[in-house]
Amino acid sequence: MIKIIDNTLSAFDSCLPSKEELLKFCDLLFTIGVDMIELSVAAYLKMEQLPDKGKFVLKIEDIAQMKTYPDFFRYSYHREEFIDKVITEVQINDIREVIKLKALDRCKELRIVGLDDIMSKDFDVVIRNIIKTLPNCKINLCPENTYNCASAIAVQWILNGGNEITSSFAGCKGNAATEEVIMALRLAIRHKPTRDLTVLPELTALYEKITSLKIGNNKPIIGRNIFKVEAGVHADGIIKNPATYEAYSPSLVGGRSEIIIGKHSGMKAVKLKMEEQGFSLPKDYIVEVILSKIREYCTENGNSLNDLEFVELVNEVIADERKQIYS
Numbered sequence: 001m002i003k004i005i006d007n008t009l010s011a012f013d014s015c016l017p018s019k020e021e022l023l024k025f026c027d028l029l030f031t032i033g034v035d036m037i038e039l040s041v042a043a044y045l046k047m048e049q050l051p052d053k054g055k056f057v058l059k060i061e062d063i064a065q066m067k068t069y070p071d072f073f074r075y076s077y078h079r080e081e082f083i084d085k086v087i088t089e090v091q092i093n094d095i096r097e098v099i100k101l102k103a104l105d106r107c108k109e110l111r112i113v114g115l116d117d118i119m120s121k122d123f124d125v126v127i128r129n130i131i132k133t134l135p136n137c138k139i140n141l142c143p144e145n146t147y148n149c150a151s152a153i154a155v156q157w158i159l160n161g162g163n164e165i166t167s168s169f170a171g172c173k174g175n176a177a178t179e180e181v182i183m184a185l186r187l188a189i190r191h192k193p194t195r196d197l198t199v200l201p202e203l204t205a206l207y208e209k210i211t212s213l214k215i216g217n218n219k220p221i222i223g224r225n226i227f228k229v230e231a232g233v234h235a236d237g238i239i240k241n242p243a244t245y246e247a248y249s250p251s252l253v254g255g256r257s258e259i260i261i262g263k264h265s266g267m268k269a270v271k272l273k274m275e276e277q278g279f280s281l282p283k284d285y286i287v288e289v290i291l292s293k294i295r296e297y298c299t300e301n302g303n304s305l306n307d308l309e310f311v312e313l314v315n316e317v318i319a320d321e322r323k324q325i326y327s
Helices: 019-032 041-047 095-104 116-120 123-133 150-159 178-189 200-211 232-240 267-276 284-301 307-326
Strands: 003-006 036-040 055-059 074-077 086-092 109-114 138-143 164-167
Touching: 003 178, 019 036, 019 041, 019 178, 019 200, 036 041, 041 055, 086 095, 095 109, 095 123, 116 123, 123 150, 138 150, 150 164, 150 178, 164 178, 267 284, 284 307
Parallel strands: 003 036, 003 164, 036 055, 055 074, 074 086, 086 109, 109 138, 138 164
Antiparallel strands: none
């Protein structure tokens, strides 16, 4: 059975949010399909108690902390331990070090952190060799994102026989991005198709509030601009058949397609935007004037038009054309 551990809340110690924000963050993570949430001790103390919903992993610095905090489903520990409920964490920075894993075959559960370079090799063979090397061990992979492919590695791990991965929201801990892994698995193998991803904008906003970090506008899955299109052919294609350009419906993740008008837009995009804004389509020569004004404006200001600016520009051009007709 596939399991996803999200370790975002083990990275909030420098900006610990309120108890209510931590509880809400946990609730939203479980809502999108996370199976376990990993906490730091500081985050747990801030929460005061674990929510009734879901399973939790505590990141510990000393094995004695298992007795101090006994209510957790699992514990993650950075040293070798061969006892129940402990996920032993080991760093593997080069696939040539995989052979070292044989010495850990007594571990009940093992988290492999790193393997950044696996995509440059025959990764499916490497993955199967890792699983074969530790037949009696539950293996959790936490790929790092040095080469910007941690999410892809995590997904390939699952598709090639692995069962567990550790990731973080937006890849904030330098590993796979939880939301990217969940969406990729949903599309590839229909993993948890009924989980609610429409809360992702709310989760993103909460993450930004807690960390004071801004999610990139073009960040896959959660970026604010990923469903905005400017080129006319692109816009027309989405209107006619969204599947041409979109792997999934924007509504699935709480978003919507939006036509953006800028200096690269063409006649088709302008007409589509005018219809969207409730205009009756004028003759083509007027649309050409509108398009010329748009390109002039966007070139001068260095950005695209928002809806209000577009409506004002169109009304201005139409008013000018009427003056010329009746003058």
